[in-house]
Amino acid sequence: MKVPILELRNVDVFYGPIQALRDVSLEIHEGETVSLIGANGAGKSTLLMSIFGQPRAGGGEILYRGEDISKKSSHYIASNGIAQSPEGRRVFPDMTVEENLLMGTIPIGMTHAEEDLQRMFELFPRLKERRNQRAMTMSGGEQQMLAIARALMSRPKILLLDEPSLGLAPIVVKHIFQTLRELAKGGMTIFLVEQNANHALKLSDRAYVMVNGQIRMSGTGRELLEDPQVREAYLGGH
Amino acid sequence: MSAQSSSIDLKKSLLDTLLAGLLALVIFGPIVGVVLDGYSFNFHADRVVWSVAVVMAGRFLVSAFLQTSHGKKFSSRFDLTGSGVTVLPPGYKSNMRWILLLVVLVAAVLPFVANKYILTVVILGLIYVLLGLGLNIVVGLAGLLDLGYVAFYAIGAYGLALGYEHLGLGFWSAIPLAALLAAFAGAILGFPVLRMHGDYLAIVTLGFGEIIRLVLNNWSSLTGGPNGMAVPSPTFLGLEFGRKAKDGGIPFHEFFGIAYNPNLKYIFIYTVLFIVVMTVLYLKHRLTRMPLGRAWEALREDEIACRAMGLNHVLVKLSAFMIGASTAGIAGVFFASYQGFVNPTSFTFFESALILAIVVLGGMGSTVGVVIAAFVLTVVPELLRNFADYRVLLFGVLMVVMMIWKPRGLIRINRIGIAVPEGVAK
Numbered sequence: 001m002k003v004p005i006l007e008l009r010n011v012d013v014f015y016g017p018i019q020a021l022r023d024v025s026l027e028i029h030e031g032e033t034v035s036l037i038g039a040n041g042a043g044k045s046t047l048l049m050s051i052f053g054q055p056r057a058g059g060g061e062i063l064y065r066g067e068d069i070s071k072k073s074s075h076y077i078a079s080n081g082i083a084q085s086p087e088g089r090r091v092f093p094d095m096t097v098e099e100n101l102l103m104g105t106i107p108i109g110m111t112h113a114e115e116d117l118q119r120m121f122e123l124f125p126r127l128k129e130r131r132n133q134r135a136m137t138m139s140g141g142e143q144q145m146l147a148i149a150r151a152l153m154s155r156p157k158i159l160l161l162d163e164p165s166l167g168l169a170p171i172v173v174k175h176i177f178q179t180l181r182e183l184a185k186g187g188m189t190i191f192l193v194e195q196n197a198n199h200a201l202k203l204s205d206r207a208y209v210m211v212n213g214q215i216r217m218s219g220t221g222r223e224l225l226e227d228p229q230v231r232e233a234y235l236g237g238h
Numbered sequence: 239m240s241a242q243s244s245s246i247d248l249k250k251s252l253l254d255t256l257l258a259g260l261l262a263l264v265i266f267g268p269i270v271g272v273v274l275d276g277y278s279f280n281f282h283a284d285r286v287v288w289s290v291a292v293v294m295a296g297r298f299l300v301s302a303f304l305q306t307s308h309g310k311k312f313s314s315r316f317d318l319t320g321s322g323v324t325v326l327p328p329g330y331k332s333n334m335r336w337i338l339l340l341v342v343l344v345a346a347v348l349p350f351v352a353n354k355y356i357l358t359v360v361i362l363g364l365i366y367v368l369l370g371l372g373l374n375i376v377v378g379l380a381g382l383l384d385l386g387y388v389a390f391y392a393i394g395a396y397g398l399a400l401g402y403e404h405l406g407l408g409f410w411s412a413i414p415l416a417a418l419l420a421a422f423a424g425a426i427l428g429f430p431v432l433r434m435h436g437d438y439l440a441i442v443t444l445g446f447g448e449i450i451r452l453v454l455n456n457w458s459s460l461t462g463g464p465n466g467m468a469v470p471s472p473t474f475l476g477l478e479f480g481r482k483a484k485d486g487g488i489p490f491h492e493f494f495g496i497a498y499n500p501n502l503k504y505i506f507i508y509t510v511l512f513i514v515v516m517t518v519l520y521l522k523h524r525l526t527r528m529p530l531g532r533a534w535e536a537l538r539e540d541e542i543a544c545r546a547m548g549l550n551h552v553l554v555k556l557s558a559f560m561i562g563a564s565t566a567g568i569a570g571v572f573f574a575s576y577q578g579f580v581n582p583t584s585f586t587f588f589e590s591a592l593i594l595a596i597v598v599l600g601g602m603g604s605t606v607g608v609v610i611a612a613f614v615l616t617v618v619p620e621l622l623r624n625f626a627d628y629r630v631l632l633f634g635v636l637m638v639v640m641m642i643w644k645p646r647g648l649i650r651i652n653r654i655g656i657a658v659p660e661g662v663a664k
Contacts, residue, residue: 054545078548090543092536103536106529107548154547 003066005030005158005189006051006082011060011070013043013050013213020046022213024060028158028191033184035192035200035221037234038210044193045087047210048162052077052084065157079107083156085147087163093136097127100135100146104153112155120149123179141172145179158189165196177203197234201225209234251301258297262290334606345512349505357504359620361576364511365569366612370596371518371605372565377594378603379531380558381538383440385590386427386447390420390563392454392585394570399467399580400460409472412571413514420567421560423450428559432552435541447590455582466581469574471503472510479503504576511572518565522605525561534558535603595633599640 004027013021020043028034038044050057052074062070069077083104091100101120105113121128124145130138135146144164151159164180165173177199184190184203194200201207204221209230217224224230263286271286272279303309348360369391376384397416401407407415427446431439454461461467471479477490479502490506491498499505525531533554536544544551574580596615600607615633 052546073550074545075548075550078546084546086543086546090540090546092539092543094539095535099532103532104547106533150547 002029004028004063005065006191007061007063008047008051009061009063011047011050011062012058013046013055014058015046015055020055020213021050021057024210024213024215026208026215026218028189030157030189031187032206033180033190033192033204035194035204035207036210037194037197037200037207037224037230039233040195042210043213044210045162046213048084048087048160048191048193051082051160075107078154081155081157082160083107083151083154083158084160085144085151085162085164088166089140089143089147091135091143091146091150094134096134097131097138097146100150101127101153104150107154113153116153116155120152123152123182124149141168141176144168144172144176148176148179152183156188158191159183161190161192163194164192165194165199173199195234197230198225201230247305251298251305254301255294255298259290259294262293266290266293342516349501349508354501354504357501357508358576359617361504361508361511361572362620363613363617364508364515365573365576366593366596366616367515367609368511368518368569368572369566369593370600370608370612371515371522372562372569373593373597374562374600374603374605374608375522375525375534375565376558376562377597378601378608379526379538380534380555382431382555382558383436384443384559384562385440385587385594386443386445386450387562387566387593388585388587388589389427389447389450390423390566391570391573391589392450392582393420393423393563394567395469395574395580395584396454396461396467396570397567398571398574399469402470403467408470409571409575413568416567416571417564418567420570421564424559424561424563425556427563428556432555444587444590447585447587451582451585454585462581464581464583466579469578469580471578472506472575474506479506507572507576514568514572518568519605519609530554530557592633595637599636601644 007025007027009025011021011024012019024043024047026034026036036044036047046055049055051062051069053070053072054074057070060070061068064077064080064082069080092103095103098117101117102110102113105116121131126142127145127149130142135143138146144166148159148161148164151161161180164176168176173196180190180192181203192200192204201221201224207219207221207224208215209217209224217227217230219227266286266289270289271282273282349357352360369387372390373384373387376382376387394416397419398407398409398412401412401415427443431442434442455463457463458465473479474490477488477493479490482489489498490502526535533544533549534557536549537551537554537558541551544554573584577584592615596611597608599615600609600611619632
């Protein structure tokens with residue numbers, strides 16, 4: 001069997017005395033789109049950040065292509081092919097779109113900057129229109145596109161997305177998921193953390209459901225979409 | 239449309255004028271109009287009419303001016319909406335180099351025309367420019383609020399004084415050593431505060447500044463305590479600037495066969511300092527265009543995003559602290575040589591506040607703004623000695639006014655955007 005590109009084995013994460021993640025195990029294979037759904041405070045974002053070592057996993061292993069990265073520094077992890085678009089977008093407000101994108105090249109240097117910029121502008125034509133505009137002045141949807149594009153600028157092997165639908169209009173969410181689908185078709189491995197279970201499950205090959213810091217369920221996107229429990233809890237029961 | 243907008247709305251101007259006239263009447267009526275004459279009052283209507291007329295005429299002119307195209311341009315510069323950084327196109331060429339040329343010319347002529355007093359004032363101004371530039375990296379670019387910056391300044395100054403006393407160091411060897419020493423101190427301060435932001439960082443740095451000052455003040459056996467320490471005069475290739483050389487050396491003026499000039503020491507310090515300031519300006523200019531400079535700005539804007547992108551924030555923060563500190567160390571050496579003496583009263587919290595005021599008033603991150611603010615805040619109080627008592631008051635008023643009208647500082651940061659490599663679709 002092939003080694004998963006990213007694997008969490010029995011990971012525990014603590015915030016002081018509070019245990020945020022309990023014995024979490026999951027795996028993501030190359031080329032897959034995997035999503036993690038769950039309610040507010042379930043520990044989804046904590047899981048994503050703990051892959052980056054912030055906070056550090058208190059127990060268990062985080063394996064990236066078979067190598068344990070749970071003790072490595074964040075910049076080591078970022079420069080080795082894991083990129084993330086953090087929760088709440090977090091683009092640099094006073095930098096232009098182009099500068100934001102170029103900041104994304106930090107882990108790998110400017111050698112591919114030119115063609116990658118071109119690629120991002122093809123993926124998100126909207127960003128091309130706004131290339132010299134400061135990020136602060138753009139709409140939420142455009143900022144989210146920028147955050148995703150910025151993460152892609154480091155040519156990641158796996159892309160971690162934290163709630164790309166946060167605070168966006170349904171039509172914009174649809175557009176962003178459309179782009180993610182294109183990315184996945186192009187071979188990108190995507191690990192998606194979402195509250196919008198409907199969109200996330202439709203996009204994903206496989207998915208995990210997190211409740212109170214534990215993985216409750218897992219299965220293919222379609223299975224979970226039809227699961228009565230999931231429908232009850234996350235899809236409004238219809 | 240454009241014709242209409244450029245014509246003056248007379249009604250609005252007249253209304254403004256009437257309002258101003260009414261206000262003037264209320265204010266000037268009793269104050270100017272009623273004159274105490276012995277035990278009785280005399281009412282001088284003509285004075286009131288004149289005062290009110292002047293105010294009304296002035297208000298009318300201002301109102302009319304602000305409606306012309308020039309006036310609109312003028313008032314738009316005080317616009318509060320577009321806060322933040324203005325990003326200029328990558329190929330933008332400013333007319334800064336002509337101004338720079340002018341500055342260098344003026345600076346070159348200055349020692350020949352200025353007397354000692356003006357020279358010392360300018361030296362002080364340049365020292366604060368250096369300090370402002372250093373703190374600008376820490377506060378303006380990297381966004382780390384440092385209230386104990388004066389500590390590094392003190393380390394530079396005492397580095398020269400102690401180095402002279404114990405190791406026989408001179409002015410020249412002290413400059414690089416003080417820079418290194420201050421950078422080292424910056425790293426020592428930087429490590430424990432890596433995880434801190436904003437207010438907490440400010441408190442810790444404030445404490446650091448006070449610790450250094452208190453150590454200097456109380457470690458009498460080493461630093462002489464409040465009595466301070468003597469600092470040697472600078473030398474140029476071993477030539478001294480006194481009338482008579484001390485240890486059998488040759489004084490500068492004898493070696494070159496020129497008449498003795500007591501200002502020589504200051505002219506020398508001024509020249510070296512000016513070159514150093516120019517070098518620091520250039521280095522800073524380059525740094526902001528390097529990845530490191532970008533990383534500082536990114537850190538200021540969003541630390542979490544930086545970490546998510548794998549920026550090594552330890553390296554970035556430490557480098558900002560260290561480079562900022564080393565600049566202050568160099569400034570300290572110049573300050574010590576210029577005074578010929580150091581003691582702890584030169585390094586109080588007020589100095590930190592002054593340097594911070596320079597950075598804030600100049601515009602966070604703006605180089606030109608900092609240079610101007612440094613001169614305004616150090617040279618103006620010197621020139622207006624009679625008002626020295628009101629200096630702090632002046633600061634306060636200036637700060638309040640600035641925060642209302644120009645919250646982003648005197649000069650808004652103009653950043654030239656990164657040039658995108660050729661071949662990317664325009």
